[in-house]
Amino acid sequence: MPRAPDEPVLDVRRLSVRFALPKPTLFARRSHLRAVRDVSFALQPGRTLGLVGESGSGKTTTAMAAIRLLAAAEGEVLFRGRDLLKLDAEAMRAERRNVQVIFQDPYSSLNPRDRVRTIVREPLDLMRGGESMAAREARVAELVREVGLRHDQLDLFPHQFSGGQRQRIAIARALATNPQVVVCDEPVSALDVAIQAQILNLLRRLQDERGLSYLFISHDLGVVQHICDDVAVMYLGQIVEQADRASLFGQPRHPYTATLLAAAPSLARRKSARTARQHVPRGDPPSPFRLPAGCTFAARCPRAEARCREAAPALRDVGGTRVACHFPLGG
Amino acid sequence: MPDTQAAPEPVLSIRGLEVAFETRNGTVNALDGIDLDLFAGETLGVVGESGCGKSMTALAVMGLVPNPPGRIAGGRILFAGEDIAQASERRMCALRGRDVAMIFQEPMTSLNPVFTVGEQIVEAILLHQDVAPSAARTMAVDLLRTVGLPDAERRVGAYPHELSGGMRQRVMIAIAISCRPKVLIADEPTTALDVTVQAQIFELMERIQAEIGAAIMLITHDMGAIAEMADRVAVMYAGRVVEQGSADAILDRPLHPYTRGLIDCIPVLGKQAGAAQRPPPLSEIPGVVPPLHALPAGCAFAERCPLVHARCRNERPVLTRSGHRVACHAAEREIA
Ligand SMILES: Nc1ncnc2c1ncn2[C@@H]1O[C@H](COP(=O)(O)OP(=O)(O)OP(=O)(O)O)[C@@H](O)[C@H]1O
Ligand SMILES: Nc1ncnc2c1ncn2[C@@H]1O[C@H](COP(=O)(O)OP(=O)(O)OP(=O)(O)O)[C@@H](O)[C@H]1O
Ligand code: SF4
Ligand code: SF4
Ligand SMILES: [Mg+2]
Ligand SMILES: [Mg+2]
Numbered sequence: 001m002p003r004a005p006d007e008p009v010l011d012v013r014r015l016s017v018r019f020a021l022p023k024p025t026l027f028a029r030r031s032h033l034r035a036v037r038d039v040s041f042a043l044q045p046g047r048t049l050g051l052v053g054e055s056g057s058g059k060t061t062t063a064m065a066a067i068r069l070l071a072a073a074e075g076e077v078l079f080r081g082r083d084l085l086k087l088d089a090e091a092m093r094a095e096r097r098n099v100q101v102i103f104q105d106p107y108s109s110l111n112p113r114d115r116v117r118t119i120v121r122e123p124l125d126l127m128r129g130g131e132s133m134a135a136r137e138a139r140v141a142e143l144v145r146e147v148g149l150r151h152d153q154l155d156l157f158p159h160q161f162s163g164g165q166r167q168r169i170a171i172a173r174a175l176a177t178n179p180q181v182v183v184c185d186e187p188v189s190a191l192d193v194a195i196q197a198q199i200l201n202l203l204r205r206l207q208d209e210r211g212l213s214y215l216f217i218s219h220d221l222g223v224v225q226h227i228c229d230d231v232a233v234m235y236l237g238q239i240v241e242q243a244d245r246a247s248l249f250g251q252p253r254h255p256y257t258a259t260l261l262a263a264a265p266s267l268a269r270r271k272s273a274r275t276a277r278q279h280v281p282r283g284d285p286p287s288p289f290r291l292p293a294g295c296t297f298a299a300r301c302p303r304a305e306a307r308c309r310e311a312a313p314a315l316r317d318v319g320g321t322r323v324a325c326h327f328p329l330g331g
Numbered sequence: 332m333p334d335t336q337a338a339p340e341p342v343l344s345i346r347g348l349e350v351a352f353e354t355r356n357g358t359v360n361a362l363d364g365i366d367l368d369l370f371a372g373e374t375l376g377v378v379g380e381s382g383c384g385k386s387m388t389a390l391a392v393m394g395l396v397p398n399p400p401g402r403i404a405g406g407r408i409l410f411a412g413e414d415i416a417q418a419s420e421r422r423m424c425a426l427r428g429r430d431v432a433m434i435f436q437e438p439m440t441s442l443n444p445v446f447t448v449g450e451q452i453v454e455a456i457l458l459h460q461d462v463a464p465s466a467a468r469t470m471a472v473d474l475l476r477t478v479g480l481p482d483a484e485r486r487v488g489a490y491p492h493e494l495s496g497g498m499r500q501r502v503m504i505a506i507a508i509s510c511r512p513k514v515l516i517a518d519e520p521t522t523a524l525d526v527t528v529q530a531q532i533f534e535l536m537e538r539i540q541a542e543i544g545a546a547i548m549l550i551t552h553d554m555g556a557i558a559e560m561a562d563r564v565a566v567m568y569a570g571r572v573v574e575q576g577s578a579d580a581i582l583d584r585p586l587h588p589y590t591r592g593l594i595d596c597i598p599v600l601g602k603q604a605g606a607a608q609r610p611p612p613l614s615e616i617p618g619v620v621p622p623l624h625a626l627p628a629g630c631a632f633a634e635r636c637p638l639v640h641a642r643c644r645n646e647r648p649v650l651t652r653s654g655h656r657v658a659c660h661a662a663e664r665e666i667a
Binding site: 054055162163164165192193194195196197198200201204205219221222223225226227229244245246249250251259260261262263264265266267268269270271272280281284285 | 582
């Protein structure tokens, strides 16, 4: 089905995810942790959408629910016009090939007892009515070459590779079924900067060659600025700001985004020049167990006023940016 | 600082330090002739890729090299003039925590889960200081206040798991500074924390340093952290120091091809932040660090170096003498 050029490849609408918490006593009412609350975003074809935010803000949960590796409580996820969350098991299995994922830890995401050849081929083996073994093997060889591994490494085991090479194996595996959407959950966070650069360049090249769309999770804002075309900032299970790269990094609107940018280490800040940070962020990342009324960022926000503690700000458009704040910066 | 003033004495001076491990592949040198100086009141940043020997350097100073399979195989570690490289365990116990203290990446593994944070601080105080237990308890609360733990009077009775990651790291710092050490080694103290909390911990470390005048060795893989925190920097590669100098010199005028590569491959936040078009590909350092058992005879970086030449293959470059020091045949020619 041909799509209009700017029709999203993945259209996530009002997604919510809850985790049941253990009951404190046998007869107590079961309570829930609201990990993702009413999140909407669109991933455009051939582009990379970044999800950033502190630990526990709900980045992984959002992405996993969006590709149905985790059950959502509410919402819909339109992929090629169909709601992934409503597909029956069989139909979902057929769609799996189109939405793949790469994890942070290449050490634990690859089966240690399988050879590279088997690891990369497995998604093809699982496809119904797939190609012949010879055709699959040929594809594996091609993929392994594409991600920069040698043909003679096909029969080695994961432990025989470095962290960066293992991430290459994971990428080859994710691309085996020729997906359109790839969720990358902190794919370079466990790697040294030198290897990180190799993997980021590889991901970019594969995107250009294959027209891939990435949902890219990272806590490193430098990496996000480099690789993402659009960025959504999450705080306590919600998107608080979303914009294209130039707007988000050039003119952040939400005080939390500004806080994150000010906190990130930067080569431009020098001890010798006493380029102290403008404000050191206050407080700890909040706990989702007791959500405050009003704006969830109010306790740490330098701009908070009485109104912020009473009414939760809704996402709205400010100068082309979606922002959830009563008093956005520069607007 | 150190390079400009009239030759101050370093509090810690490491010379030709070697740490050897017995492995399946024979004896390997995890540290292969390290030279480092640490001066009072300064922060020395130590950077390099995973496995290059940053933590091992710290462990050697603390007398904590796992033995067996490891041992200090050569060199000197001069602390206030005394060589502690071969000091007895008894001597190291007296120094450790009192004169030389360390904070680790994951506070949860270095705090004892079954004791309150207050009990653990009190224990550290009583080990080295001649004070009554009641006085130690008062000191513990004061220390928690110093490190900015909110609600210190109440939190002194908390167990580690009841605190956030940032709070636990503050507790670790409280323990580390309880005896006002002369040297504080921080091994990736913020790697497990969010950037917002990292900024708080860095600010705390700077404040503490100003207060007690400790020399800090900050081990990190993050050049941004180095830029922000370090007065001087040592860059390590495969168990050797390959470049050492002021932070500005290392960051603005790196001499070693490895240091240049490390700086150039970082996606710098704020660089062309408002630009609409995608940034060009990052520059890469090709290949990976060679394993310790397969280090080449000459320069360990030769396989990945854009400036490699015949001499690099068979002659190991040594650190130049003073100021901005570098171990590279090509850079030596540049300076000369
Ligand atoms: N299986 C689960 N059961 C209960 N709670 C969960 C589960 N998975 C995640 N959570 C909680 O949901 C919230 C969001 O977690 P999530 O892992 O999505 O955050 P994240 O932004 O990916 O964080 P990180 O940067 O640490 O990976 C957190 O409070 C987390 O503790
Ligand atoms: N028990 C051991 N047996 C053999 N080699 C060891 C042992 N412990 C450490 N090593 C080696 O010592 C070298 C230095 O390790 P070290 O932990 O100091 O690296 P690092 O620079 O701190 O790396 P990272 O950034 O990953 O923390 C590594 O190559 C490692 O393989
Ligand atoms: S709504 Fe108020 S408290 Fe929330 S981010 Fe905006 S200014 Fe800060
Ligand atoms: S000594 Fe030679 S191989 Fe080593 S860094 Fe210098 S130029 Fe490169
Ligand atoms: Mg996550
Ligand atoms: Mg280490």
